[in-house]
Amino acid sequence: MAGKEANRLNTLIATLEEVIRDRMLARLLAIIDNDCHPLHSTLDNLKSSFGNSLKQKPQVSQSRVEVAGALWRYFISKGIEYLDTVFFILRKKFNQVTFLHVYHHCSMFTLWWIGIKWVAGGQSFFGAHMNAMIHVLMYLYYSLASCGPKIQKYLWWKKYLTIIQMIQFHVTIGHTALSLYL
Template identity: 85%
Template sequence: MELTTHLINDTINLYKWALTIADKRVEKWPLMDNPLPTLAISSSYLLFLWLGPKYMQNREPFQLKKTLILYNFSMVVFNFFICKELFLAARAAGYSYICQSVDYSDDPNEVRIAAALWWYFISKGVEYLDTVFFILRKKFNQVSFLHVYHHCTMFTLWWIGIKWVAGGQSFFGAHMNAAIHVLMYLYYGLASFGPKIQKYLWWKKYLTVIQMVRDPFTVT
């Protein structure tokens, strides 16, 4: 019991110390004051993973065609915005794609990069809807361990990224991933129209190759 108390106190003290070196520019931004809202959203996601299939067990799958079209094309626009902001701001700030330190100043380009990375963090939360739609459509085979691990950890880990390193080399992975997500959600959006459009989506295999090449270089 005493050991547990010490561990809890040490963890709290470590967190308090970590807050002293956090990025002051982002502390008042939505969800960034403390990790509890982010953890609550992720916990709700995991709860839905447990309750969702039970709810759908004896029900017909939802089609959600219009919802999926709207969602996927909205994500195309969202990721294009993030990609564009990171590209323009990083170029204006003279960023290196190989090794770039974090600048915590209030330089307009640095703040713009931090803001774009915050939007990227938000996009990871929005992507929880990918899983929600799979479950409502009873596409349970799509909800693999890797799928859940990817979605759940990225939203949480990017909170840490924005809290302490909203800039520097972290822009590279977000930039690359947002660009690929433009193509990915474009494919999903077009595929949502049905067989008449799907037959023209011959480029899916190239999208898969791009995603495989990307993975060793960026966490998404």
């Protein structure tokens, strides 16, 4: 009985999605066809601006390409860092999979996609570079801590690593706010 109800629910949801999609498409086509609609001119402006930008090749310096490449690699590293969560789950260390951990990794990946898509330049490079340096220190600490008790006694600097992370967080937020203001 539960299987039939699930099938009915799935069919209902699929039908609703189709109706909503068809209605949205019909409304969009009506806006495009109606010269008097306020969105018609906006759509025309977008079409002409994208059309012109696709015809002209932008002039980009080699240094800007290098910065954009570094930021792209940084973005990819954010996806790789999310594997931390996968490894925690595989090792059944559910106490380490906190809301903050998951939120941080999901939001960083999403925010850096936005950064790469629309702000791939010098302003983005500062935050990425600073965060990458902190991550080098963090992974150095994790690597040394995994070497066992002989090495762990020399890892007195863990609390300073957390302080450095907090400083980096605030400096990056301040830099971003200043960049948005200017």
